[in-house]
Amino acid sequence: MTPWTAKDTKLMIREKKKNPHMAWEKVSQLLGYRHTPSACSRKFIPFAPKMKKPLSLTQRRTICKFRNYVPPVTYAKIAKKLSGISTTECRFYYQKRATAKEIERGIREAKSEQAHLELLKGQQIVPEQKYSNAYTWWTETEQKKLIDLRKQEVAWLKIATELKRTVPACKSKLRRLNGQELKITSSGKDNNTHSQSNDTSVTMTYEDSSYDSGYNSSEDEDEVMKEKEEEQVFKNKKTKKTEKKSTLRNRSTDKKNASITKRRAPNNKKALH
Numbered sequence: 001m002t003p004w005t006a007k008d009t010k011l012m013i014r015e016k017k018k019n020p021h022m023a024w025e026k027v028s029q030l031l032g033y034r035h036t037p038s039a040c041s042r043k044f045i046p047f048a049p050k051m052k053k054p055l056s057l058t059q060r061r062t063i064c065k066f067r068n069y070v071p072p073v074t075y076a077k078i079a080k081k082l083s084g085i086s087t088t089e090c091r092f093y094y095q096k097r098a099t100a101k102e103i104e105r106g107i108r109e110a111k112s113e114q115a116h117l118e119l120l121k122g123q124q125i126v127p128e129q130k131y132s133n134a135y136t137w138w139t140e141t142e143q144k145k146l147i148d149l150r151k152q153e154v155a156w157l158k159i160a161t162e163l164k165r166t167v168p169a170c171k172s173k174l175r176r177l178n179g180q181e182l183k184i185t186s187s188g189k190d191n192n193t194h195s196q197s198n199d200t201s202v203t204m205t206y207e208d209s210s211y212d213s214g215y216n217s218s219e220d221e222d223e224v225m226k227e228k229e230e231e232q233v234f235k236n237k238k239t240k241k242t243e244k245k246s247t248l249r250n251r252s253t254d255k256k257n258a259s260i261t262k263r264r265a266p267n268n269k270k271a272l273h
Contacts, residue, residue: 002034004043012040013047020049023100049096051089063090064098064106069114133164138173146174 008031015030016022024037031040055063059082066073066081075087075094082090133142142163149159160167 004035008034009043009047012044016044016048020096021098021100021103026100049092051092051097053089055085055089055093059085060093060098060102061105061109063094064102065109065113066106067094068103068106068110070110143173143177146170147177150174 011031012027015027024040027040028035028037035043062082063078066078075090078090079085079087146159146163149162156167156170159170163170
């Protein structure tokens with residue numbers, strides 16, 4: 001490592017004052033690679049424009065990200081999002097202390113976030129505020145409304161907004177309702193208790209199941225069978241483990257008992273003599 005000269009320090013301070021966002025690699029290049037970028041950053045600490053309190057890594061990255069939005073977010077809004085930091089501190093950091101690498105990272109993050117937001121707008125996702133019934137039980141009126149709306153071929157997004165639930169929740173509920181109706185109708189056919197009017201309703205419910213994305217009751221039965229098989233395999237493994245543990249314990253106890261009897265045997269012989 002070459003020692004720092006007054007000429008090198010002056011050149012570094014002058015260049016950093018001209019362009020505060022200059023990367024330390026560029027500074028070391030201007031100094032003829034006599035000092036590494038990390039050495040340059042350490043040397044510049046006492047000469048750097050000082051802040052009232054140091055910012056964390058996440059705070060620095062958020063400032064750089066929001067300032068590179070299109071259009072850029074104002075310093076006042078950034079300060080509101082980052083609690084405990086004023087607008088002047090945000091401005092001072094971005095204009096005086098932010099490095100070129102941090103700004104490049106901010107540009108990348110801003111571009112990716114804005115692209116993601118545009119995708120979400122294109123998908124027309126229901127906002128989270130409209131999910132008020134998401135964690136409540138389905139009522140009979142809601143179930144009837146769901147079936148009626150789907151019969152009318154209403155879009156899933158409109159159904160979700162009316163029922164104040166998510167689109168996947170509505171789809172899964174309709175699938176379950178169609179499955180229940182199919183089971184009831186099949187049991188009714190076996191008992192021969194339904195009349196012709198009921199038979200027509202059966203065909204209607206079976207046709208309604210076409211609204212579901214390829215639902216099949218046999219698939220559910222297969223899944224249940226698979227789950228039962230997996231549970232049985234898991235139980236068998238558990239029993240085998242417990243049996244192994246018990247056998248190992250018995251062996252260890254037998255060995256201990258044998259060693260104790262061997263130790264006591266010579267003492268008993270001496271007592272007999």
